[in-house]
Ligand SMILES: CC(C)[C@H](C(=O)O)[C@@H](O)C(=O)O
């Protein structure tokens with residue numbers, strides 16, 4: 223029996239994890255849960271550390287991890303969120319952040335032109351390097367002479383493997399996104415690795431866009447893309463932007479993967495959303511769709527498709543939370559998915 | 565008589581500068597032109613340098629500069645574009661990249677919801693620091709051990725002055741955008757400078773968004789923003805994204821300013837667009853609207869408004885190039901604006 227570790231986290235995290243776990247139970251797979259409900263802001267406030275070595279070992283020992291959200295407004299200026307999320311991503315070497323974005327129903331599209339609505343693409347975001355390296359400093363901190371710097375780091379190994387991952391999940395084409403015309407050191411490396419990756423994957427079409435142009439094209443015609451691959455910070459921005467074109471963060475799921483070890487961490491893209499935490503209206507669909515990605519990763523593709531179809535049906539029948547124009551609570555929307563599944 | 569230096573540049577740059585200069589002539593202002601038509605890729609290819617000290621002196625000595633576009637596909641991997649654009653921005657210390665985005669006509673909006681279309685905001689982009697610093701390197705370049713790094717640099721002086729600029733041009737509110745939850749060194753400085761700037765500008769509302777959330781909010785409701793201020797690379801992305809919500813780069817003008825010296829460089833946001841260069845269909849409106857920003861900067865606010873109204877009227881009457889759904893050439897679209905002005 224495989225173990226799934228669960229980190230509910232903060233804010234709406236535990237609220238959306240509840241229906242997600244109900245759904246997982248309903249699927250009746252041969253898995254057991256290991257819930258780490260102390261990995262959160264409370265623990266960080268009282269102990270100065272939210273994720274211990276022992277926690278990491280539990281996560282490492284599981285077949286997959288489901289995470290709700292981490293983040294707390296009281297901890298705005300501390301390294302808390304970075305510590306938890308980046309540590310998990312880096313320590314498990316989950317180098318591929320896989321963010322599929324599909325328009326579940328035409329009515330969720332903010333776009334006017336019918337022919338531009340049918341979005342079905344994946345943002346593949348490098349997850350362990352880039353501007354999230356943590357390297358940097360603040361010279362003369364606190365003075366009028368302060369200079370802050372953060373290192374945007376890319377390695378040949380890191381860029382090559384994320385490009386290979388992108389080509390391996392593409393159906394038709396890979397669009398490589400960078401800013402090689404302005405951010406030259408990393409840009410040169412991305413361009414070199416791209417040229418080499420193209421040789422290794424001759425059957426997939428490939429194009430290149432600068433990140434600013436990519437953002438504009440996504441807004442004007444998201445249907446033009448299959449897989450977009452880019453670095454950590456560009457991927458962060460483009461995946462939220464694209465989610466906004468398909469119903470918003472309430473339906474945006476993600477997987478953090480290592481294709482070599484098979485490790486995976488699954489999480490809704492939305493954060494802890496302190497503004498609506500406790501009100502009971504958080505949309506559970508992103509967490510539910512993250513469960514779909516998780517069970518697919520464990521080899522249950524049929525169950526994953528059933529979950530996705532149930533979410534699409536719930537949306538079709540307007541059984542949704544306020545962010546999607548409905549009036550259901552988190553629990554009711556979770557129950558609606560279960561009802562569609564039955 | 566004041567001098568305006570003009571750098572037509574590459575690709576569609578010279579094509580859109582032509583109608584822009586016709587328009588400027590039509591306005592009959594007391595200015596003379598100093599055209600630097602050798603600052604382009606040709607010169608870079610033959611001499612290895614596109615912008616000399618003498619060129620810089622001419623630009624420095626002028627009251628304002630109008631630039632078409634620089635960029636050439638043959639020079640993809642060279643520092644050419646960076647050398648011209650970043651040198652101009654940095655040497656003239658044009659720290660504020662001012663990118664107003666207005667929906668000139670409802671029909672140009674890609675958004676479905678009428679109430680979300682009426683966009684009228686400004687992206688204020690820090691223009692001399694950030695990831696465009698140029699600092700960095702490639703360790704073990706060309707090997708399988710290569711590591712590339714680029715320095716994302718922010719100074720107290722740089723962040724404070726761009727925030728002050730943003731507050732000074734805001735009508736109602738300033739939204740400060742950073743990624744302080746992940747890119748911590750620069751994030752901490754931006755947060756500190758923001759707190760201090762708020763004290764200096766008590767009459768302007770202010771909010772904060774992480775850059776990923778800002779991208780998503782822009783897509784779902786661009787009408788929520790007045791002024792957005794952010795660093796160089798975030799501003800690059802958000803300004804193209806926002807332009808995509810208001811007709812695209814064909815109508816996106818920009819100013820690069822130093823509020824202390826009064827220096828200014830005005831340019832359409834679109835690049836040299838090698839894909840359409842030479843076909844005669846480039847949209848001249850972004851260059852024309854950049855002239856509006858330029859003459860406004862020189863104190864001719866009435867003329868600037870007249871130019872904007874003429875562009876809006878040309879769009880209203882479908883006297884536009886193919887990117888806006890029309891069939892006019894660059895020259896014809898330029899002439900249409902002049903006709904509306906008369
Ligand atoms: C061409 C490129 C270096 C430039 C930039 O990123 O600054 C352009 O995209 C812009 O926005 O003016």
Ligand SMILES: CC(C)[C@H](C(=O)O)[C@@H](O)C(=O)O
Pocket residue numbers: 303304307458491493745746776
């Ligand atoms: C909370 C934040 C550090 C995180 C990130 O930028 O990685 C989040 O925005 C995400 O996209 O998962």
